[in-house]
Amino acid sequence: MKRLGFRTAGESHGKGLIAVLERLPAGFSVDVHAIDAMLARRRKGFGRSARQSMENDAVEILTGLKRGKTIGAPLTLFVRNKDVRIDAYRELHRPRPGHADLAGAVKFGTKDVADVMERASARETAARVAAGAVASQILSAVGISVFGWVSRIGSVALGGNPEIPDAASVREASPVGSLDPEADGRAVALIEALREAGDTVGGEFSVVARGVPVGLGSHAEWDSRLDGRLAQALMSIPAIKSVEVGDGAQSAMAQGLTYHDPIVPDGAGGVDRPTNRAGGIEGGISNGMPIVVRGAMKPIPTVRKPLPSINLQTGDPEEAVWERSDVCSVPAVSVVAEAMAALVLLDALLEAVPSDALDHLLTGTDALRARARGLTRSERPIRP
Numbered sequence: 001m002k003r004l005g006f007r008t009a010g011e012s013h014g015k016g017l018i019a020v021l022e023r024l025p026a027g028f029s030v031d032v033h034a035i036d037a038m039l040a041r042r043r044k045g046f047g048r049s050a051r052q053s054m055e056n057d058a059v060e061i062l063t064g065l066k067r068g069k070t071i072g073a074p075l076t077l078f079v080r081n082k083d084v085r086i087d088a089y090r091e092l093h094r095p096r097p098g099h100a101d102l103a104g105a106v107k108f109g110t111k112d113v114a115d116v117m118e119r120a121s122a123r124e125t126a127a128r129v130a131a132g133a134v135a136s137q138i139l140s141a142v143g144i145s146v147f148g149w150v151s152r153i154g155s156v157a158l159g160g161n162p163e164i165p166d167a168a169s170v171r172e173a174s175p176v177g178s179l180d181p182e183a184d185g186r187a188v189a190l191i192e193a194l195r196e197a198g199d200t201v202g203g204e205f206s207v208v209a210r211g212v213p214v215g216l217g218s219h220a221e222w223d224s225r226l227d228g229r230l231a232q233a234l235m236s237i238p239a240i241k242s243v244e245v246g247d248g249a250q251s252a253m254a255q256g257l258t259y260h261d262p263i264v265p266d267g268a269g270g271v272d273r274p275t276n277r278a279g280g281i282e283g284g285i286s287n288g289m290p291i292v293v294r295g296a297m298k299p300i301p302t303v304r305k306p307l308p309s310i311n312l313q314t315g316d317p318e319e320a321v322w323e324r325s326d327v328c329s330v331p332a333v334s335v336v337a338e339a340m341a342a343l344v345l346l347d348a349l350l351e352a353v354p355s356d357a358l359d360h361l362l363t364g365t366d367a368l369r370a371r372a373r374g375l376t377r378s379e380r381p382i383r384p
């Protein structure tokens, strides 16, 4: 993060999860119910384990607010765990292939993989979602929306159009967080069959951000590029194996004359782009088109029918540890991806429009948008 401070802390079976956000603009009214609603979306989704019905994931805001408004101080969000037993957990010595268990145990010099799995667990993403919900609210105040959905579960491709006016209610009604009611049944049947078989499945999420002004991110330094910042944030979500922007991997098969999005005057002083293969980012800078990203999630590595492993105490071959697990958590990941994208976009906006207070952010964002609107007007002064 360049301007926004963002950190999470907490373990899967400790007291709870914490997110701290620094340098938020002062004067913003935080909607706690909207944070809880996003946390509820993360818990939902067909294929989750019993853990999700044990937790109720209501956020408590510990610091940074006065009468519900930010005051320019660090905002601390706390999501309390109900399943608290970190100190009572038995030692676990059989690492799960695909999880952080083995490499983490070697790294931290332990044979008890529970030391590693407590923090590596995707339970941590509850804190990311709480923080992302706040970022989304601030972005919404300046006319930027961020929307995530599930576009594939294993072999079942899930289509649907995020541009339809009731996309949020279609997603809400879907058992897997998709925009494709006709294909949902096949996705549910696949998850059901894999639950029976003691197996797991991954999939794909998509996120679109609309209303992003031209000019977030920068071509000037490698680590300022907006696509790179989004990719790192999305790739940091547990179990994500690839991230694409716009046409992504398909771009490798394209040719220049037909691939690039033409630039045309919009007749109102600005420009339009009839296509959006770039996914709203060119040269690492937002170009005013919707930002479109996708990511692939591998199957969850905690499987009921255990994979081959070893006992770290004896070195003997044994089956990997299993207690309970999700069969599919792509619906949850689509919410986490939406949260992470919102945090990156807010960071990039605060970098472009450094704002101590909300009114600065509102006027600064308007000024950023005015530049793009005046692009094709010859009388437009570049500088006053």
Ligand code: EPS
Binding pocket: 012, 049, 051, 083, 120, 121, 122, 123, 124, 125, 126, 300, 301, 302, 324, 325, 326, 329, 332
């Ligand atoms: C998760 C909570 C965890 C897991 C899951 C995600 O709960 P528990 O370990 O108590 O069953 O269900 O974690 C993983 C997928 C993982 O690989 O660690 C949650 O709240 O998202």
